[in-house]
Amino acid sequence: MASNSNNSKTRLPIQEPAWWKEIFCYQIYPSSFKDSNGDGVGDLKGITAKVDYLKDLGVDMIWLCPLYKSPMVDMGYDISDYREIHAPFGTMQDWEELVAALKARGMKLIHDLVVNHTSDQHQWFQESKSSKDSPYRDYYIWRPGKTDTSGRRIPPNNWRSIWGNGSAWEYDETTDEYYLHLFSPQQPDLNFTSPALMEEIKDMMRFWLNKGISGFRLDAINFVSKPMDFPDAPIQDPSSEYQPAFSLFNHGPKIHEILQELQRDVLSKYDAFTVGEAAFTSPEQAVSYVRQDREDKEMQMIFHTEHVDLYGGFEEGPQEARDYVKLANVISKWQTYMLNHDSWQSVFLSNHDQPRPINNILQAKISQREEAAKLLCLFLCTQAGTLYCYQGEEVGMVNVPEDWPLEEYKDLVSQDYFRERQKELQAKTGEAHPDMTEVRKAINRKARDNARTPMPWDSSPKAGFTTGTPWMRVNEDNQVCNVADQQGKKDSILTFWKETVQLRKSTPTLIYGQFELNLDERYPTIISYTRELDDKRYLFIANFGGEAVAVNASTYGATPESTLVHHTLGSNEPGEGELVAYEARLYRL
């Protein structure tokens, strides 16, 4: 299949084929997927009940977001016991039944491995904080505070936590020291320089691998190694006491050693699948983890976030129109760099931390949902890398409505952001109730909650998700966008996903082929590229804008001999001389 042929044309190295490059992986957010017992929270039995749905979609592997015991401060990314199932999700037996159901259909399962931090309710942390002499003390990162010039106790350094404006250190009275938490104070960071902790992590990984999972998605993995002398971060924001410290802990000093040890002692023994979450990563850094010709490679691929980070965070005020030339260049940079450096990548636009891409990336009107969702699907399915879909993406789910009150947003990040901005605006305006309209709008656009509403199985008030009271409000959009309505319907988004996934799986060029971007500055909303393997070439062309563009596919290399393999217009044939809003096509050249 994907060989480096003797063809006379000079070719760049071609990727070695592997099963994990060709699969379609579906991400499940357990709380919101399917509730089987009416308590309003999704659960394992609910997932098992939908395994056939996933099989039919073409899914080969499921990535389950954390399902371990947790106080749920950060929806399971704060684990209090790595070996127990969070009770509302079910029991270990339910988990085993899910694995059996997947196995019976030839499907695999990976877990989230959250080891940058635990919950502060984890027994290790409870022990660790109890005394400086506890054998668990150095499982976490404790340091004495400092005193400032006015005699005030201050944290060990000026690091700001990743969320909000506060310190990354929390004072604990019991032993009169601070512990590090890059995320919330309820998520203390683990200390990977402790050999005992390292062994615990390896054992825990073996525990799940022995129970039958195929690998892990490694949460926030680029943050696990810190410079243990904890220098102050450079001042970037002179108005603030605390400073972003990414330059110090992102890809920290021992990160490669840690990952190599996990690979050598655990993962390689199981031939396990690994994908690391690594925001703030360049292609060069990515390659340092995943390059395949290295004996000591550390992961199979990472999730970088450069393309989804393009459109900012909780920015307030008027929104700029999206710049698709920028998007095209970021995609092209990663596609070509990884393919040309014997490195593999993951292909995704959506996950539990991102607003829905129909809104965030395309800014599409709701009336344009169908075209927009299909464009994004074809865009994903024609890129090199392992393909991921996040629950609801396959039916075209969108952000929550603008008029939802703040209480409906459950994510601590949304709630904290609102509180902090309120305090800032109170201080600035001197008003007890400053105008929060723009803050609310920013939260609506960017909140992670947008991705976390219950899965719309049908159009009923509870969306077929639960018979009880859903833990999070159902996005009323389910009345027009749901699985039941789309299943089996010829031109639905869901059917388009099924067809396109099958097309990708049966077309090695779309998985392995070289990538070449094709931009024309006259048409800034058109993204086009070719994929080429051996003697096969495909052309992707799409209008990412909400208005029609007068352009011929021939401008981007289609010829009268080219075959239109797939397109997003459903039963309507694409017209000559224009690409309507959000139209995407795939040609065989």
Ligand code: GLC
């Ligand atoms: C990762 C997860 C995110 C979580 C954070 C802290 O970024 O994807 O949901 O909040 O890590 O664990």
